[in-house]
Amino acid sequence: MGTRDTVRPNPATVAPGEDVEVPKNRLPDASMAAETAYRLVHDEAMLDGNARLNLATFVGTWMDDHANRLYVESADKNMIDKDEYPQTAEIENRCVSMLADLWNAPDPARAIGTSTIGSSEACMLGGLALKRRWQHARREAGLSTDKPNLILSSAVQVCWEKFCNYFEVEPRYVPVSDDHRLLDGHDLASYVDENTIGVVAIMGVTYTGSYEPVQEIAAALDVIAHDTGHDVPIHVDGASGAMVAPFCRPDLVWDFGIERVASINTSGHKYGLVYPGVGWIVWRDLEALPEDLIFRVSYLGGDMPTFALNFSRPGAQVLMQYYLFLRLGFDGYREVQQTSLDVAAYLSEAIGQMDAFELWSDGTDIPVFAWRLRDGHTTNWTLYDLSDRLRMKGWLVPAYPLPDDLTDVVVQRIVVRNGFSRDLASALLDDLRAEVAYLDKLDGPIPHAAETTPFHH
Numbered sequence: 001m002g003t004r005d006t007v008r009p010n011p012a013t014v015a016p017g018e019d020v021e022v023p024k025n026r027l028p029d030a031s032m033a034a035e036t037a038y039r040l041v042h043d044e045a046m047l048d049g050n051a052r053l054n055l056a057t058f059v060g061t062w063m064d065d066h067a068n069r070l071y072v073e074s075a076d077k078n079m080i081d082k083d084e085y086p087q088t089a090e091i092e093n094r095c096v097s098m099l100a101d102l103w104n105a106p107d108p109a110r111a112i113g114t115s116t117i118g119s120s121e122a123c124m125l126g127g128l129a130l131k132r133r134w135q136h137a138r139r140e141a142g143l144s145t146d147k148p149n150l151i152l153s154s155a156v157q158v159c160w161e162k163f164c165n166y167f168e169v170e171p172r173y174v175p176v177s178d179d180h181r182l183l184d185g186h187d188l189a190s191y192v193d194e195n196t197i198g199v200v201a202i203m204g205v206t207y208t209g210s211y212e213p214v215q216e217i218a219a220a221l222d223v224i225a226h227d228t229g230h231d232v233p234i235h236v237d238g239a240s241g242a243m244v245a246p247f248c249r250p251d252l253v254w255d256f257g258i259e260r261v262a263s264i265n266t267s268g269h270k271y272g273l274v275y276p277g278v279g280w281i282v283w284r285d286l287e288a289l290p291e292d293l294i295f296r297v298s299y300l301g302g303d304m305p306t307f308a309l310n311f312s313r314p315g316a317q318v319l320m321q322y323y324l325f326l327r328l329g330f331d332g333y334r335e336v337q338q339t340s341l342d343v344a345a346y347l348s349e350a351i352g353q354m355d356a357f358e359l360w361s362d363g364t365d366i367p368v369f370a371w372r373l374r375d376g377h378t379t380n381w382t383l384y385d386l387s388d389r390l391r392m393k394g395w396l397v398p399a400y401p402l403p404d405d406l407t408d409v410v411v412q413r414i415v416v417r418n419g420f421s422r423d424l425a426s427a428l429l430d431d432l433r434a435e436v437a438y439l440d441k442l443d444g445p446i447p448h449a450a451e452t453t454p455f456h457h
């Protein structure tokens, strides 16, 4: 059992003669048998939730046995050791080229990009490239570089707030509102000035799953460039959507087909379908990534350009990404993503039909959707209560307020991922209906603690 400060394995699983009770927060003095240590860690990790029932995360929770084999075989590879693992480096480049092609780079051979640890690092790199390009242009013109700003929807993922904070760029948030639920180019001219390094467009807003209309944003920026001379590039944060839209919405114009789009990121570990630990960023051409941001590492006796915040990071994820690119191809990705979209449509339709709810989005962009409590339905319970009730049955379905200027709207969201089958969706609907019926029968309001833990997207 152990105590608050120590951990003690089940006597049935310790090695003969071994009597271990070790501190939880201090390095134990002595060693223990590998099997005993394994049991301890394994049993503790079991207390984590069941990843397949986690409808809050966008991140991959299942890969097939061949990917699992590759993972074990390549767990020791360090992505930065390009000289030691030249083939992994080569495979990374192939993945970048495939993505550049998928995202309609004018000349995929001239596009440049890298794998990252996830979209957050990729977004930081995208933001840094925008900032550095702007600095170069300003210095060349003999102008000040003191006050860079970046224009974003108030619904951006927290990584962009971090970027602005860590790299000292003023964030100019365009609030979402009932009339403009997405950044759509409306009123953009009042945010842009000579110090604007770029605009972020989100393909698959984290809160709702909806695509921001990149083409409309670009059109608004074209008008601004014409009227003021401020020629502002776009970074597309396609953390989820850049691996969904090319397959399921081939007619949607959002990528390098729009000249203003300088760079695009995605999370290999979201709809790229790999386990946590890989993101991607691609710039449309060499001009979009200033040379002075690039570092060179040793590679096959020569040197290789790298642009990253991390030095060491796992190489296995890149190999698994390449495995999936080969294994699934375009058709396979389309089938997997369309299946998730179909499950999202099935769920959102059923939820939208329930008296208690009103859909906020319907899961037709990325397979993610949100709903709110219908006005006037009840004052006895909230979506936070429903989230708690569902958690008792193992489902993680978070509730949270929307960002500025819609903070009085609380929504609940489901992220449908590969592996969340229609059968599981039916089981979820049964539980959801049962819990709503239970809550609707309450004869008074559920008391709430003063403070709740905020949900982090």
Ligand SMILES: Cc1ncc(COP(=O)(O)O)c(C=O)c1O
Pocket: 058, 117, 118, 119, 120, 121, 123, 157, 159, 202, 204, 205, 206, 237, 238, 239, 240, 267, 279, 457
């Ligand atoms: C739109 C968007 N951008 C960036 C991120 C951060 O991605 P990662 O978790 O891969 O760092 C997320 C994560 O949900 C996201 O939804």
